[in-house]
Amino acid sequence: MSDITQANAEAVLAAALGSARETGTAMNIAVVDTGGNLKAFTRMDGAWLGSIDISIKKARTARYFDMPTGSIGGLSQPGGPLFNIEVSNGGLITFPGGIPLQDSNGTVIGAIGVRGSTVENDHTVASAGAAVQLQDAA
Structure with missing residues (x-):
């Protein structure tokens, strides 16, 4: 299994x-x-x-389900197919x-989670991290 390198x-x-x-924001990443x-x-x-714990839980949530946390949030609303999922796995952030x-092959090798401002700023900062061209492990 591929994994993110240091x-x-x-x-x-x-x-x-x-x-x-x-963005002029102080973040936990x-x-x-x-x-x-x-x-x-x-x-x-x-x-x-x-927000320390929230940033870590956002990263874990994105990795556990291999999708952006905002997408999970859309599915977890009342009446949605994932309603109350945030109470699973020791607490998720949706x-x-x-x-x-x-990685360069499209394999999920980890996740980033950011918290410290509005959800729009959090997503912008997380997206900047996720846009990095990751090097394949040697």
């Missing part, structure tokens, strides 16, 4: 940090591996303490800011 995790984190600085385990994390100066990370 170098790739750091590149994703750096791109997300750059985007957060551009988490990168998880294929198993949903924390691989890289940063809490920018002034980022909300309560609003934007979590995105799966893929």
